[in-house]
Amino acid sequence: MNKFLRTxxxxxxxxxxxxxxxxxxxxxxxxxxRKVPFHIVSExxxxxxxxxxxxxxxxxxxxxxxxxxxxxxxxxxEKICPTQVITIEKGKKEGRKMPYPVRYDFEMERCIFCxxxxxxxxxxxxxxxxxxxxxxxxxxxxxxxxxxxxxxMFEPSPVGKFSVADD
Amino acid sequence: MFKNEEMEINLGPQHPSTHGVLRxxxxxxxxxxxxxxxxxxxxHRGVEKICENQTFFQGQVWTDRMDYCxxxxxxxxxxxxxxxxxxxxxxxxxxxxxxxxxxxxxLASHLIWxxxxxxxxxxxxxxxxxxxxxxxxxxxxEAFCGSRLTTTAxxxxxxxxxxxxxxxxMARKFLxxxxxxxxxxxxxxxxxxxxxxxxxxxxxxxxxxxxALGVTGxxxxxxGVPYDIRKAFPYAAYAEMDFEVPTQTAADTYARYLVRxxxxxxxxxxxxxxxxxxxxxxxMAKIPKILKPEVNxxxxxxxxPKGELGYYLxxxxxxxxxxxxxxxxxxxxxxxxLPKMAEGGLIADIVAAIGxxxxxxxxxxx
Numbered sequence: 001m002n003k004f005l006r007t008x009x010x011x012x013x014x015x016x017x018x019x020x021x022x023x024x025x026x027x028x029x030x031x032x033x034r035k036v037p038f039h040i041v042s043e044x045x046x047x048x049x050x051x052x053x054x055x056x057x058x059x060x061x062x063x064x065x066x067x068x069x070x071x072x073x074x075x076x077x078e079k080i081c082p083t084q085v086i087t088i089e090k091g092k093k094e095g096r097k098m099p100y101p102v103r104y105d106f107e108m109e110r111c112i113f114c115x116x117x118x119x120x121x122x123x124x125x126x127x128x129x130x131x132x133x134x135x136x137x138x139x140x141x142x143x144x145x146x147x148x149x150x151x152x153m154f155e156p157s158p159v160g161k162f163s164v165a166d167d
Numbered sequence: 168m169f170k171n172e173e174m175e176i177n178l179g180p181q182h183p184s185t186h187g188v189l190r191x192x193x194x195x196x197x198x199x200x201x202x203x204x205x206x207x208x209x210x211h212r213g214v215e216k217i218c219e220n221q222t223f224f225q226g227q228v229w230t231d232r233m234d235y236c237x238x239x240x241x242x243x244x245x246x247x248x249x250x251x252x253x254x255x256x257x258x259x260x261x262x263x264x265x266x267x268x269x270x271x272x273x274l275a276s277h278l279i280w281x282x283x284x285x286x287x288x289x290x291x292x293x294x295x296x297x298x299x300x301x302x303x304x305x306x307x308x309e310a311f312c313g314s315r316l317t318t319t320a321x322x323x324x325x326x327x328x329x330x331x332x333x334x335x336x337m338a339r340k341f342l343x344x345x346x347x348x349x350x351x352x353x354x355x356x357x358x359x360x361x362x363x364x365x366x367x368x369x370x371x372x373x374x375x376x377x378x379a380l381g382v383t384g385x386x387x388x389x390x391g392v393p394y395d396i397r398k399a400f401p402y403a404a405y406a407e408m409d410f411e412v413p414t415q416t417a418a419d420t421y422a423r424y425l426v427r428x429x430x431x432x433x434x435x436x437x438x439x440x441x442x443x444x445x446x447x448x449x450x451m452a453k454i455p456k457i458l459k460p461e462v463n464x465x466x467x468x469x470x471x472p473k474g475e476l477g478y479y480l481x482x483x484x485x486x487x488x489x490x491x492x493x494x495x496x497x498x499x500x501x502x503x504x505l506p507k508m509a510e511g512g513l514i515a516d517i518v519a520a521i522g523x524x525x526x527x528x529x530x531x532x533x
């Protein structure tokens with residue numbers, strides 16, 4: 001008898017529907033009334049996504065206060081890199097005791113963003129910045145170096161401008 | 168006029184409910200499966216070989232990419248296997264933080280299992296709710312390690328950095344709301360008649376078969392064998408934690424669901440204990456810049472969310488690379504029980520059987 005009743009009245013399904021209903025009402029009746037909405041989704045391309053301070057984004061070369069490149073070509077980052085994406089060419093610059101990187105090539109295509117290079121750097125001359133929108137239309141744009149207008153190792157990649165927000 | 172013959176079909180490799188690129192060759196008699204053969208290798212990258220060509224420090228990043236749903240558990244196994252090889256003792260605080268992160272990772276992995284398994288069987292709501300909670304865990308991963316999935320969380324000898332400010336608050340906030348969320352999932356599924364029709368008595372695997380096939384993890388525990396490496400061979404800080412190993416005896420899909428739900432409760436308990444009893448001190452042991460082992464071999468097993476994850480490392484004298492590296496991936500070994508589960512059943516139930524094994528193809532093919 002009990003089993004028959006349970007088959008007739010779908011109480012288990014009603015229980016599930018009550019939960020979805022509760023969540024629906026919570027969002028529906030408080031829409032635009034609360035300062036902090038219940039929504040767990042964010043409107044990403046329009047609203048800029050925040051990342052945590054330790055986020056590992058694209059590799060960037062740093063300069064010191066005088067505008068000099070901090071890198072001294074110790075090749076520690078080149079050696080530790082698991083995918084061998086960094087190539088450095090040592091050189092000299094007048095008026096500078098330390099070696100100077102003539103070339104610092106970074107192939108972003110194959111980079112796995114592990115931050116081992118930053119960890120191995122004893123001179124704090126590279127960081128991984130907070131940029132995560134790294135898609136481009138051309139494959140060449142993934143090869144970063146010390147030269148080039150928008151595609152160099154000192155500034156964020158310009159690819160962010162292709163997002164919907166700028167239309 | 169009507170011929171009575173068997174039909175051969177492929178399930179996958181691009182089927183949404185094979186959880187990746189698994190191809191299953193099926194021979195059907197009507198709707199009954201008479202023969203089932205999983206075909207793997209579509210995601211093979213040669214992780215073991217790559218690691219043999221790299222130093223012990225560099226190898227960790229490849230373990231991230233094996234079981235991408237539980238990267239922290241993979242990192243833990245790798246780091247501990249190396250520490251065993253070089254005889255490094257990890258500071259106590261680092262052990263606690265490792266345990267903490269590992270249990271959060273177990274929650275994330277079980278949540279993604281619950282979400283996708285329920286979605287395969289036809290419960291859409293749980294998928295969205297479980298991903299909502301998983302998002303919080305991934306945010307914590309990002310706050311601690313800097314990345315959401317490919318964490319590279321640990322270093323040989325400890326951790327790279329201590330907990331970031333605000334991490335403990337995030338963790339406690341998550342723990343406060345998590346039991347309510349678990350109740351929500353259970354209210355949606357445990358008594359639901361559709362869920363029970365699809366899971367009770369489906370894809371049976373008895374304890375004898377499970378042991379004979381080498382199956383570990385929740386699938387084994389749902390058959391009534393209380394084997395958990397965290398209890399049997401404690402590693403990290405598990406020896407100091409108070410938790411239970413949930414088991415069931417029914418050995419079907421529903422029992423595995425119950426085991427995993429109970430495991431999530433235990434994980435939350437372990438995290439609570441880690442947070443409360445967190446010791447002070449350094450997080451990194453003193454290790455040499457270049458690690459060179461004497462000829463030595465180690466096997467280190469850890470309890471990954473999917474089962475026993477073992478790392479076998481052979482060191483070569485005077486070399487900075489491992490001579491041989493092998494992974495005992497839980498998904499790979501568990502997958503061989505699929506024919507046993509599916510043969511004789513209906514074709515609709517193979518989706519439940521694949522889902523209940525909780526496989527990740529990145530780990531199976533490596």
